[in-house]
Amino acid sequence: MGEGKENDHTVVMFPFMAQGHIIPFLALALQIEKRGFNIVFVNTPLNIHKLRNSIPPSSAIRLREIPFTGDSDRGLPPDAENTDVLPPSLIFAFVDSSISLKPAFRDLLSELVHSGAPPLAVISDMFFGWSADVAHEFQIFHTIFNAAGGFGMACYHSIWMNFPHRNSDSLEFLLPGFHESVKIYRTQLTPNMLEADGSDPESVFHHRMLTSWSNSDGILFNSVQELDWIGLNYLRREIGQKVWPVGPILLHVENSVRAGRKAGVSLEKCIQWLDSKPPNSVLFISFGSNNTISTFQMMQLARALEQARNTNFIWVVRPPLEYDITAEFKAEEWLPEGFIRRVVETQNRGLVCVQWAPQLDILAHKSVGAFLTHCGWNSVLESLSQGVPLMGWPLAAEQFFNAKFLSEEIGVCVEVAKEFNCEIKCEDLVEKIETVMGEEREKGKEMRRKADEVKEMIRDAMRDDEGGSKGTSVVSMDEFLNVALSRKENMEIGM
Numbered sequence: 001m002g003e004g005k006e007n008d009h010t011v012v013m014f015p016f017m018a019q020g021h022i023i024p025f026l027a028l029a030l031q032i033e034k035r036g037f038n039i040v041f042v043n044t045p046l047n048i049h050k051l052r053n054s055i056p057p058s059s060a061i062r063l064r065e066i067p068f069t070g071d072s073d074r075g076l077p078p079d080a081e082n083t084d085v086l087p088p089s090l091i092f093a094f095v096d097s098s099i100s101l102k103p104a105f106r107d108l109l110s111e112l113v114h115s116g117a118p119p120l121a122v123i124s125d126m127f128f129g130w131s132a133d134v135a136h137e138f139q140i141f142h143t144i145f146n147a148a149g150g151f152g153m154a155c156y157h158s159i160w161m162n163f164p165h166r167n168s169d170s171l172e173f174l175l176p177g178f179h180e181s182v183k184i185y186r187t188q189l190t191p192n193m194l195e196a197d198g199s200d201p202e203s204v205f206h207h208r209m210l211t212s213w214s215n216s217d218g219i220l221f222n223s224v225q226e227l228d229w230i231g232l233n234y235l236r237r238e239i240g241q242k243v244w245p246v247g248p249i250l251l252h253v254e255n256s257v258r259a260g261r262k263a264g265v266s267l268e269k270c271i272q273w274l275d276s277k278p279p280n281s282v283l284f285i286s287f288g289s290n291n292t293i294s295t296f297q298m299m300q301l302a303r304a305l306e307q308a309r310n311t312n313f314i315w316v317v318r319p320p321l322e323y324d325i326t327a328e329f330k331a332e333e334w335l336p337e338g339f340i341r342r343v344v345e346t347q348n349r350g351l352v353c354v355q356w357a358p359q360l361d362i363l364a365h366k367s368v369g370a371f372l373t374h375c376g377w378n379s380v381l382e383s384l385s386q387g388v389p390l391m392g393w394p395l396a397a398e399q400f401f402n403a404k405f406l407s408e409e410i411g412v413c414v415e416v417a418k419e420f421n422c423e424i425k426c427e428d429l430v431e432k433i434e435t436v437m438g439e440e441r442e443k444g445k446e447m448r449r450k451a452d453e454v455k456e457m458i459r460d461a462m463r464d465d466e467g468g469s470k471g472t473s474v475v476s477m478d479e480f481l482n483v484a485l486s487r488k489e490n491m492e493i494g495m
Helices: 019-034 045-054 088-114 131-137 150-162 191-195 201-215 225-239 267-275 295-307 339-346 359-363 377-384 399-410 426-437 442-461 472-494
Strands: 010-014 038-043 062-065 121-125 141-146 219-221 243-245 282-286 312-317 350-354 368-373 390-392 413-415
Touching: 010 019, 010 088, 019 038, 019 045, 019 121, 019 141, 019 377, 038 045, 038 088, 045 062, 088 131, 088 201, 121 131, 131 141, 131 201, 141 472, 150 201, 150 225, 150 399, 219 225, 225 243, 225 399, 225 442, 225 472, 243 472, 267 312, 267 350, 267 359, 282 359, 282 426, 295 312, 295 339, 295 426, 339 350, 359 368, 359 377, 368 377, 368 426, 368 442, 377 390, 377 399, 377 442, 390 399, 390 426, 399 413, 413 426, 413 442, 426 442, 442 472
Parallel strands: 010 038, 010 121, 038 062, 121 141, 141 219, 219 243, 282 312, 282 368, 312 350, 368 390, 390 413
Antiparallel strands: none
């Protein structure tokens, strides 16, 4: 798309207040800006403050603050503005309370409209389906950007809209409307899903949220059509709106400070350490920005890493599930006695990074052979875009469905945890680490081969040859922007 005409058009972007949402929104904003559009990026004051250092100097993205006050009656701290400071028990209350942003967001859109330059489009978070009504009040084109994968969200949608597990006594069940999917096991449902009956607060919230998607003018997905067509086709049928897969939307390596979060170990130290290791010899371990594992699981994982003597590792650690996730990490309490001294300092087989590490930079390094992950979709795409196979240890939300998809449909993942909150033992971890990382194991070789195929599939989807052919994700982005432009032009003609 040419510059000039588009330079007068502004896209308003409004993510939910969590790193797993803000980061892909920022990456999408930078992509759209490169196409000649202006960006207004909206969030709460603390998140906007953290974002300022993440905006490249060449970018003209405008950051706008709107207030959010936590619901103290539901136990939310008054200064909570991001899920990364909340325990898992308060996440739903935080998500549910986010509807309180609606009046301030309406005031912001009203201000932009009455300034004489109404926005071309609003791109809001999956949790903010209510923003479609606000945008349409001002006759603004509205889309949702869903940073999750199509298959995982299709399972998520079918379960929350139909509660199929309540209509069967069987351990396994099929998903209504999703005939392409495999069977889901009760043990793969998180407790809030398993206990949902349609009348509880989480059921009410999810029904309202998922129904509101149909009020939007379309949905952008951080995925690739060729990879994720099974789930994307379900969503097209069930939601009844246009679905544009525009992924992978990644925050690239030059943005080493991601949305205001600094690495526990510097990028320079990580790369220097990785350079000293053979190709495919390093296991990268991270459970995302909002997740952690229990003290027992942490001990089992540490012992497994020590026993898998031919495997090097980089492990992103946070306090265990039983403790404050923002507290200081106490290796002497939460890891086996002497683990750091023996494995990290003496053997030089590992790096332990507290809170966060430069993930995409690490995954891009030739020494990394696999990624032990919670299977959040951002992490999945970062790994597969570099041809790195996965070990799936899901912890929440749609992550079990992602792991199932990657293992059973794509063949690039070994499932470490096939059940929610299952007891994972050291010996099982050692076996699976050696299966994936062992040079002589056929399973690991086949996973790396398939991961390389997916890497090429992703690169092909993002192909944008000047004067030549375009990949499917680029075509989807073009179509989305052209629909928004056409809608605005038709409205102006009709005035």
